[in-house]
Amino acid sequence: MFQVKTKQFEGPLHLLLELIENQKLDITRVSLTHVADDFLAHIEKEKGIGLGSLSEFLLISSQLILLKSKALLPIFEFTQEEEEDLEDLQQRLIEYQKFQKISEEIGKARELNKISFSRDEERTFLSVFIPQDISSKYLNEVYVNILQEVPAKEDLAEHVMEEVVSLEEKIVQLKDTIEKRMKIAFHETVEQAESKVDVVVTFLAMLEMIKQRIVSVQQSEMFGEIIIKKNTIKEKTHGR
Amino acid sequence: MEDNNRSKVEAILFVAGDPVGVPKLAKFLKLSVFDLNNIIEELEEFYEQQYSGLQVIYKKNTIQLVSRSEYGELVAKFLKKSFNEPLSKASLEVLSVIAYRGPVTRAQIEHIRGVNCSFTIRNLAIRGLVDRSDNSADSRSYLYEASCDFIKSIGLKSLKDLPDYDNLHIQEDVIKADKVEKKKNE
């Protein structure tokens, strides 16, 4: 497995692109499937993912999980929307790669300091040019409008930080629930979920627990309910 | 007579200092935009042939007279102005997307980079490397494009002189990004 450096990634596309480039692969579905594990492993380990972009990381994760599912289960078919989203992801990566390269060139061009300057001396006129169409009421409206558009001191990140439950927390929660009830349907675990991201986190937590052999899962039909069971004896990790 | 027009245009651009709208200047000089464009081209060629200390830059429908970019460091030293400040990797990426794809919305930029860019965009706008304008198609968002100061900071004549501009300028993803934006707003 590719050893992930402990650097801060500018979003999931940055990480994904770096994983692909590190293995000298082209941006294809096959290579995306290939690096999916590394990507997920990075998210699980990396506590330093900017919380502001955690939701973006998780949404990309869910797409990669989809790709993995397809690789494991050849009869698994993508819906048209999933198909489009994957196509879109690939396209975005190709675009992002182009812009990463070109932005380095722009950076180098800036270092040359081949700067053109304009004449911006202060001039004063003897006469004043008063615009005809301004009233004090109008000036007030304009100013109040500007004030409303000033971004609050926030960052979106702070909201996300409050709302998104971390993967670890979720695992603890899920373990707890399963301990108590031994067997649980996936949809029950996400009943309390407040967002898509929450569902994705739960799903990731479930995958993590499968890997740690804490649970196993069963799904009797496609899109059917996923049953999570606590492992009493060591058994194979993947459900059928 | 034409020579006369060339030097008239030069004098006006010199005194204006700031970018001047081509249609506005054409109207003022009682010329067609086509003729004025020819005169500007002539002025450019003249500057190139004579290796003048001046040059013309274009942005959209405006032109501006500026100092020759080869003398950037010399002129900066004379004016005691700082050279280009280094930009972070993130800023350079956002700036590139805006320069090649502008006018673009924030959602379109974020679609390409896969991450929230509002603060980076704001910083670039405050530095004056990016211009912001109202989006007539959606009053809740703005459009961003590279500014004249950006063009001047890397000594270009216009954005079209950016490396591989024609290729990268084409906006394949815009429709998709609009879709994403709509989803977000739902």
Next chain:
Amino acid sequence: MEDNNRSKVEAILFVAGDPVGVPKLAKFLKLSVFDLNNIIEELEEFYEQQYSGLQVIYKKNTIQLVSRSEYGELVAKFLKKSFNEPLSKASLEVLSVIAYRGPVTRAQIEHIRGVNCSFTIRNLAIRGLVDRSDNSADSRSYLYEASCDFIKSIGLKSLKDLPDYDNLHIQEDVIKADKVEKKKNE
């Protein structure tokens, strides 16, 4: 090589705007005053031969680049016309910030609007709508406020007569989350 010096001098005089001392420029370019004078003469001849829109004027020991004197009237007419145009949306916004918040620095205005305002502020100052004064708290920046002429022109005796002035003027930190609803996606 000499041609190079001619265009260097041209570039520097262009951006300087104000008259430049010949000895100072010679020192800056590491040339003797004698050599520099020759280069300036060359530049003058060049402008004359090419019937340029620009010319050099000497005053005492200084030189300055100006527009060709034959075009004095043309150029003045152009400027007057430009400055009589209605204010752009950006100018109007900056003017309202300066009116309510003045005396205010450029950085403060830019912080409120989220975009670079140097061009717009300069434009308002040239029109005589805004006055500039030194900032005692920071010698590198200026303070801007609405001019008396402007206040009078909108029929007010003082800025305090602006609607809701007391409230809108005081706001210590304009960036207060609770005061602001986010209208745009910005």
